[in-house]
Structure formats: structure tokens, C-alpha cells
Amino acid sequence: LGFAAGAAEAPFRAQGNEPFWSLRKTDDAITFEPMGAAMVTIAPVPEPTTEDGADVFRADVEGETFVLSVADKVCTDTMSGMPFPKTVAIELGADSYAGCGGEPASLLHGTWKVTAIDGAAPMAGTESSLSFDEEGKVSGAASCNRFFGTFTLTGEGLSFGQLGASMMMCDEPVMAQERAVLGILESTTGFAVADDGSLTLNGGDGRTITAKNIESFKFSD
Numbered sequence: 001l002g003f004a005a006g007a008a009e010a011p012f013r014a015q016g017n018e019p020f021w022s023l024r025k026t027d028d029a030i031t032f033e034p035m036g037a038a039m040v041t042i043a044p045v046p047e048p049t050t051e052d053g054a055d056v057f058r059a060d061v062e063g064e065t066f067v068l069s070v071a072d073k074v075c076t077d078t079m080s081g082m083p084f085p086k087t088v089a090i091e092l093g094a095d096s097y098a099g100c101g102g103e104p105a106s107l108l109h110g111t112w113k114v115t116a117i118d119g120a121a122p123m124a125g126t127e128s129s130l131s132f133d134e135e136g137k138v139s140g141a142a143s144c145n146r147f148f149g150t151f152t153l154t155g156e157g158l159s160f161g162q163l164g165a166s167m168m169m170c171d172e173p174v175m176a177q178e179r180a181v182l183g184i185l186e187s188t189t190g191f192a193v194a195d196d197g198s199l200t201l202n203g204g205d206g207r208t209i210t211a212k213n214i215e216s217f218k219f220s221d
Contacts, residue, residue: 012070014088016099017079023068023090023101030068032058032090036115040092042066064093074107074193075100079081080155082212083107083193107193108132111140112211115198116182119208126174130199130211144170145180147185157190158201184209 012025021034027044040061048055054071068090075087077100084100085107091097113122114128122128122143129140132151139148142165149163163182169175189206194200201209 012086012101013084014070014099014101015077016088016090016097017077019097019098021090021097023088025068026196030059032068032092034092034095034097040066059132061092065091067091070101074195076136076192080157081192082155082157083191090175105132105134108151108153108191108199109134111214112199114181114209114211116208116210117177117184119210123173123177127178128177128209129214130209139173144168144174144183147182158188160185160188180207181209183207 009123010075013086015021018037020034024033026046028045029041030045031039031041032158033039042059042061045058046059046218050056051069052071054072057068059066064128070090071087072085072106073087076082078171082100082104084104085102086100088099088101089093092159095185104160109132109133111131111147112129114130116183118129128143131139136150136152137148138151138160139146141147145162145166145168147165150161152161154161163185165182184201184203187207188205190202192202194201194202199211199213201211203209
């Protein structure tokens, strides 16, 4: 899960709602701050154990048991609808908290093959794909032409900047499919990741693009 002993790691952040809480974990300390209560600091970071597929950190805090569980399971924030790569649970004494952690962008990084446009499979003989990099750039095949641009993730969702594309001409049905792909991308407001790992981009008027990570096709029949 990325918490190997001795491995340098970027700060891990998590949060939850009802009640709101936030957590930050570095190599040196875990800080947990529930709304309306004092911040709790655990230092040094305890060695994690693996329980039911999750990394679990246990410590005693002023006579109370603190337990942090981080599972490699996609979690959707209950307020914003934003998906996160980790599902997080915390226990502090008799109180328990649930929420999400990690960086949402990590769910996008990589190359995706489009499997549905507005719920319909792409036309035979056409290719539609999406590639997201760690620099905030997106590129891919729209159906006839290659496209490129930028994407932005905020607390409100996912959006794309102005997209550029090559200027080839294809048969009109292919061009119509391409216009649909680019239109959905330009109107995208958010995304979701299903239990099977498929990605759905949510555009305006309920329009969607569904895609499967290229790596997962290696394991498909």
C-alpha cells in the first residue's frame, strides 16, 4: 500500500465528513484533527501491520487506543463526490471515523482505452483513448484525430482546458463520434472509478465516456 518500512514517502492526507476530520501522515508523525476536538499527534510513526488487506497503525494516545487503517480501495467523498485511491478508517478511544485518502489524480494517471461513448461502444475500426500524465496534461485519440490539452482537479471535480487536435478528415460517422468524444471531454465536471477499475468521465447533460486502463487489457480474455 506504499507504507513500507524505511521507504521515503510523500505526505499522505486523508479526510472525512460528519463529523469532519483531517489526517496527515509523514515519515515522522501522524497528525489527526477531528473537528471540535484537540489535534492528536503520534510520533514516531508505529510500524504498520497488514489486516484484511489494509495497512493498520496502532498507538496509545493519553491512555486511549488510536488505530489508523488504510486500504487500497477506491473511496468516494460523501460531500464532493470526488473519488480517492484509499479508504481510511480511524478509531480513537470509543470514537470512530471513516473517510478517504491519497491523491485523486493517481486514479487518472496512465493510458485508457475508451469502451463506451454515451453508453454505446465505439464504432468498429476506430480508436478512442485517453492518457493522463503527472504534469496535468492529457492526450489521446478522439476517433479520427489525436488530441492534446490539460486537465485540472479541484475539490469540486475534474475539468479539461481547451483541447487541440490534428486536422485529418475521416468519414462522417467517424467525425460525428469524434465530435461526441471531444464534446464530452470539454463539458466534463467529474469522474468516477468503478469496483472493476473502469473510469467514467461525467460530462454535461448526463453524457459520459467510459474507459478501461490499458494495463488491465493484459489480463482480459
